[in-house]
Amino acid sequence: MSVITLQNVSVDLPVFEMAERSLKKKIAGLGRSNRIARDNEGVVVVRALDDLSFSLQEGDRVGLIGQNGAGKSTLLRVIAGIYPPTSGQIYTRGRIVPLLDISLGMDELSTGRQNIRLRGLLLGMSNAEIQRKMEDIAAFTELGDHLDLPLRTYSSGMRLRLAFAVSTSVDADILLLDEVIGVGDASFLKKAEERMLNLQSRAKIVVLASHSEEVIRQMCNKALWMNRGRIQAFGAVDFVTAQYSAERYVSTTPPP
Amino acid sequence: MFSTAIQDLSASLNAWRLWSLLGWLEIRQRYARSRLGPFWLTISMGVIIGSIGVVYGTLFNQNIADYLPMMGIGLVFWVLLTSIINESCVAYINSAGYIRQTSTPKLLFMLQVGWRNFMIFVHNFVIVILLLIIFGTPNWSIFPIFFPGLVLFILNALWIGQVLGIISARFRDLPQITAAVLQMAFYVTPILFPPSMLNEHRWIVEYNPFAYLLELVRGPLTGHAPSVLTWGVTGAMAILGWLLALALTERYLKRIPYWV
Numbered sequence: 001m002s003v004i005t006l007q008n009v010s011v012d013l014p015v016f017e018m019a020e021r022s023l024k025k026k027i028a029g030l031g032r033s034n035r036i037a038r039d040n041e042g043v044v045v046v047r048a049l050d051d052l053s054f055s056l057q058e059g060d061r062v063g064l065i066g067q068n069g070a071g072k073s074t075l076l077r078v079i080a081g082i083y084p085p086t087s088g089q090i091y092t093r094g095r096i097v098p099l100l101d102i103s104l105g106m107d108e109l110s111t112g113r114q115n116i117r118l119r120g121l122l123l124g125m126s127n128a129e130i131q132r133k134m135e136d137i138a139a140f141t142e143l144g145d146h147l148d149l150p151l152r153t154y155s156s157g158m159r160l161r162l163a164f165a166v167s168t169s170v171d172a173d174i175l176l177l178d179e180v181i182g183v184g185d186a187s188f189l190k191k192a193e194e195r196m197l198n199l200q201s202r203a204k205i206v207v208l209a210s211h212s213e214e215v216i217r218q219m220c221n222k223a224l225w226m227n228r229g230r231i232q233a234f235g236a237v238d239f240v241t242a243q244y245s246a247e248r249y250v251s252t253t254p255p256p
Numbered sequence: 257m258f259s260t261a262i263q264d265l266s267a268s269l270n271a272w273r274l275w276s277l278l279g280w281l282e283i284r285q286r287y288a289r290s291r292l293g294p295f296w297l298t299i300s301m302g303v304i305i306g307s308i309g310v311v312y313g314t315l316f317n318q319n320i321a322d323y324l325p326m327m328g329i330g331l332v333f334w335v336l337l338t339s340i341i342n343e344s345c346v347a348y349i350n351s352a353g354y355i356r357q358t359s360t361p362k363l364l365f366m367l368q369v370g371w372r373n374f375m376i377f378v379h380n381f382v383i384v385i386l387l388l389i390i391f392g393t394p395n396w397s398i399f400p401i402f403f404p405g406l407v408l409f410i411l412n413a414l415w416i417g418q419v420l421g422i423i424s425a426r427f428r429d430l431p432q433i434t435a436a437v438l439q440m441a442f443y444v445t446p447i448l449f450p451p452s453m454l455n456e457h458r459w460i461v462e463y464n465p466f467a468y469l470l471e472l473v474r475g476p477l478t479g480h481a482p483s484v485l486t487w488g489v490t491g492a493m494a495i496l497g498w499l500l501a502l503a504l505t506e507r508y509l510k511r512i513p514y515w516v
Contacts, residue, residue: 014514077513081359084510101357107281109288118281121274122358 002094002173002204004056004079009088011074012037012045048074050229051088056205063216063237064209065244066226072209075226076100076176079207094173094204097123101178102167103159112147112154112162113138119166133169140165140195142188164192168199175203179210213241261505268363275364279372294379302383305331312448323450325387329474330447332384336377337413337469338438343369344417345424345431352516362512363505366418370410384477395479402476408490409473415497422504425515441466465493 036046049071056062064072077083078090080098105122106115116137120130138147141161151159200206200219210216216223216237223240225232233240268275287293305328313323344366348355351365424430445466446454454460461467468489475482 016515077356082356082513084513096359098358101353104353104357105278107285109284110281118277121271121277122354122360124358124360127273 002058003092004174004205004207005089005091006052006054006078007089007091009049009052009078009085009090010047011049011071011078011083012086013048013074015044015046048229049078049085052231053088054224054231054234056207058204060222061200061206061220062208063220063223063241064207064226065211065213065216065223065241066232069228070226071229072226073100073178074229076178076207076209079174080176092174095124095171096174096176097170097172098176099167099170099178100176102163106151106159106163108152109150111150112141112143115151115162116147116166119163120169123167123170125170129171137165137169140169140191161188164195168195170199172199172203174205175200175207177206177208213245217241258502258506260509261502264361264505264509265363265502267361268367271361271364272367274360275368276371279368280375282368282372283375294376295382297376298379298382301332301335301380302386305383308448316449316453318450321391325391325478326450326474327448328387329384329477330470332377332380333409333470333473334442334445334447334466335380336373337409337466338442339376340370340373340410340413341416341420341438342431342435343373344414344421345434347417347421348425348512348516349428349431355513355516362509363418366414366421369417370414374410388477398476398479398481400476401481402473405472405476405482408487408494409469411494412469412490412497415494415501418501419497419504422508422512425512426508445470465489468493 036044052075064075066072074083076098077100078085079092080096080100081092082098105118107118110118113134116134117130120133121127125133141147141158143158143162146154146158151162154162206220208216208219220237222235223237223244224234225240225244233243283294287296290296292299305324308331309320309324309327312318312327313320316323347365347369348362351368354360354365355362420430420434424434441464444460445464446461447470451458451461451467468486471486472482472490475486
C-alpha cells in the first residue's frame with residue numbers, strides 16, 4: 001500500500017541574498033498579509049507552503065494546478081523528501097521517484113551508455129536493475145551506434161531522447177512529475193506518449209504539476225488547486241478545474 | 257543517538273557506485289583529452305618537490321638523502337589533506353543541483369570529494385615510491401603500519417570536511433577562512449623543515465594537530481614507527497571529530513537543501 005499523508009505542513013524558504021529590506025517596503029507592507037517574513041535568526045523567509053493537510057491513496061492521479069509561485073514545485077519537493085517540512089508532518093510509504101529535471105547529471109564526456117548508467121544510479125536504481133534495463137532503454141532511444149559516442153556529439157533532441165528513455169524506465173510506487181516531459185521530434189512523440197502512459201500506469205500514485213488544464217484533465221482523476229501556498233480546492237478533476245478556470249475567467253475579464 | 261545522521265551515512269556508503277563514479281567523472285572532466293591526465297599533477301608536484309628540495313635543503317644545511325624524502329612525502333600527504341578539506345567546504349554548495357532535484361543521501365557528496373582526492377593522491381603516490389627507491393627503501397618491518405595510519409589520516413580529513421561542509425553551506429565566508437588558515441598551517445607544520453630544527457620552539461609542533469596527522473603516515477614510510485602519543489592524539493581526534501560531525505549532521509542535515 002502506497003500512501004502520502006500531509007498534516008499541517010508548512011515550508012519556509014530562506015532568502016539569504018536579501019539581508020535587509022528597505023524601510024519603505026516595510027512600511028508599505030504593514031497590515032498587509034504577506035508571505036515574506038523573518039525567521040528568528042533575522043533571515044528573510046518566504047512561506048512557500050502554508051498549513052497543507054491532505055492524503056493520497058493508491059490509484060490517485062493528482063494534478064497540481066495554480067499560478068506561477070503558488071507552491072506546486074515546492075510541494076513536489078516536499079513529497080519527494082528533498083525539502084523536509086519546516087513544521088507539520090509528512091508520512092509516505094512506497095518508493096518515490098521525482099522526475100523534476102530529467103537531464104540532471106548527464107555528463108558531456110561520457111558515452112550514451114555510460115550516461116544511462118549514471119542517470120540510473122541517480123534515480124536510485126541498483127546496478128543489476130540498470131544492466132537489466134540497459135538494452136530496453138538503448139532500443140527505445142533509437143540512437144543505435146551513437147550510444148557509444150560521447151554525449152557532447154549529440155544534438156539537443158538526441159540528448160532529450162536519452163534522458164527521457166532512462167527516466168521513464170524507472171519503477172516507482174509514487175511518481176512525481178513537474179510538467180509533462182516533452183520530446184520535440186514529431187515521429188518520436190507518439191512512442192514517447194505511450195511510454196509516459198505506461199510509466200504512469202506502473203506507478204500507484206502519480207502527482208503531476210502542470211499549467212495545462214487539458215493535460216491534467218486527460219491524465220488525472222483528482223486535482224489540487226494551489227494558491228499562494230495554500231490549498232484552494234481539492235477533489236474530482238472536473239470539479240476543481242472547472243472552478244479554477246471560472247476564477248481565472250473572472251479575474252482576467254475587465255469589469256464592464 | 258544520531259539516528260538521522262547514521263542512516264544518511266549508511267545510505268551514502270551503500271551508494272558507493274554513485275559517488276565513486278561522480279568523483280571519477282570530475283577528474284576526467286578536468287583532464288579531458290590530455291594524454292597524461294592526472295599525471296600532470298604528479299609531474300608538477302615532482303618538479304616542486306625537486307626545486308624546494310634543492311633550495312631549502314641548501315638553506316637549512318640538510319643532507320639531501322634525508323631531507324628530500326621527508327619533505328617530498330610530507331608535501332604529498334599535505335596536499336591530500338588540504339585538498340579534501342578545502343573541497344569539502346564547497347561539497348554541498350557545488351552539488352546544489354543534485355541536492356535540490358533528487359533525494360539522494362547527503363553524505364555521499366562528501367564521500368565523492370574524499371574519493372576524488374584519494375584518486376589524485378594515488379597518482380601522486382608515484383613520487384613517494386620514486387623517493388623511496390632512490391633514497392633507500394624503508395624499514396620493511398614497520399612499513400605495514402602505514403596502512404592503518406593512512407585510514408586514520410583519511411578518517412580525520414573526512415570529519416573535518418563534513419563539519420566545514422555543513423557550516424559552509426550556511427555561512428559562505430567559511431571556505432575562504434579555511435583556505436587562509438590552511439595556508440598558514442602549512443608554514444607551521446613540519447613539511448619544509450624537520451621538527452628537530454625548531455629547538456626551543458618545539459611547542460609549535462607539539463601543539464599542532466596537523467603535525468601528528470602527518471607523522472602518522474610519514475613516519476612508517478621514512479623508517480620510524482609513529483609514537484604512542486601520535487596514535488593517541490590522531491585516534492582521539494578521529495573519535496571526537498566524528499562525534500562532532502555526526503551531531504552537526506543530525507542537527508542540520510535537513511537544512512542543507514534550504515541552504516544550498
